[in-house]
Amino acid sequence: MATEQELTEFLKSVEKRAFKRSVYHVRNEESALDIVQESMMKLAEHYGHKPAAELPMLFQRILSNCTLDWFRRQKSRSRIFSNFSDFQPATDDDDDFDLLAILPATQELQFVESTQSAAERSQTLLAIEIEIAALPGRQREAFLLRYWEELDTAETAAAMGCSEGSVKTHCYRAIQTLANALRAKGTTP
Numbered sequence: 001m002a003t004e005q006e007l008t009e010f011l012k013s014v015e016k017r018a019f020k021r022s023v024y025h026v027r028n029e030e031s032a033l034d035i036v037q038e039s040m041m042k043l044a045e046h047y048g049h050k051p052a053a054e055l056p057m058l059f060q061r062i063l064s065n066c067t068l069d070w071f072r073r074q075k076s077r078s079r080i081f082s083n084f085s086d087f088q089p090a091t092d093d094d095d096d097f098d099l100l101a102i103l104p105a106t107q108e109l110q111f112v113e114s115t116q117s118a119a120e121r122s123q124t125l126l127a128i129e130i131e132i133a134a135l136p137g138r139q140r141e142a143f144l145l146r147y148w149e150e151l152d153t154a155e156t157a158a159a160m161g162c163s164e165g166s167v168k169t170h171c172y173r174a175i176q177t178l179a180n181a182l183r184a185k186g187t188t189p
Contacts, residue, residue, distance in 0.1 A: 002052040010055045011040050018063055021144050024133050025067050035070055039063040060145065060159035124187055131181045135174050142170035143178075 002010070015036065022032035039062045047058045132140060138160070145156040146167070157164045 001049055002055060004048075006052045007044060007048055007055070010052065010059075011043070014056070014059060015040070017149065018059070021148065022063070022067060024140055024144060025137065026070060027133065031070060035063070035066045039066045042066070056151075057155055057158060060149065060151065060155075061161075064141065064159055064161070127182065127185055127187060128178070131178050134181075135177060139170045139174040139177070142167050143174040146171050 018036045018039065019032055022035045023029055026032050026035065039059065042062050043055065043059050047055070047062075050058060132143065135143065141160060142156060145151045145159055146153070151159065153164045153167050156167045160167065
């Protein structure tokens with residue numbers, strides 16, 4: 001059984017990635033924050049007594065279900081999903097999450113990087129984030145669980161509630177779409 005300390009540490013370790021994943025899905029920071037908070041509350045409330053090793057999979061599943069519930073509520077409230085503001089990139093300077101902070105440093109990046117190469121790298125990462133956000137929901141979810149959360153195929157299938165073959169198909173299509181989009185922008189994957 002997970003202790004209160006283990007549960008707290010687990011929630012702290014996943015909060016930023018879960019928020020970023022939710023923002024990719026719902027394209028609204030306030031809604032994403034609500035989804036993550038609701039997921040954390042449900043995990044603590046209903047599954048806090050489970051062993052610590054089971055918490056990651058349970059949380060991923062709860063987060064996916066809360067995201068789907070959010071979409072269902074939005075659909076029932078309104079048939080019109082898109083606001084023009086949804087298509088503009090978020091520019092919240094207070095967000096302390098930085099994609100570059102989680103990427104492993106390569107040997108080239110350990111040395112002083114020129115301003116031009118830093119700007120190019122930043123633009124490439126922004127282009128990748130934009131293309132990930134544009135993926136269809138299931139492809140985006142599979143891609144983020146597999147490559148962002150680093151779950152294996154079986155864990156991803158369990159979190160998404162589908163077969164391992166579906167996960168592989170979604171990931172393959174997401175990778176192909178991302179590669180084609182980046183190639184079209186002149187970036188080699």
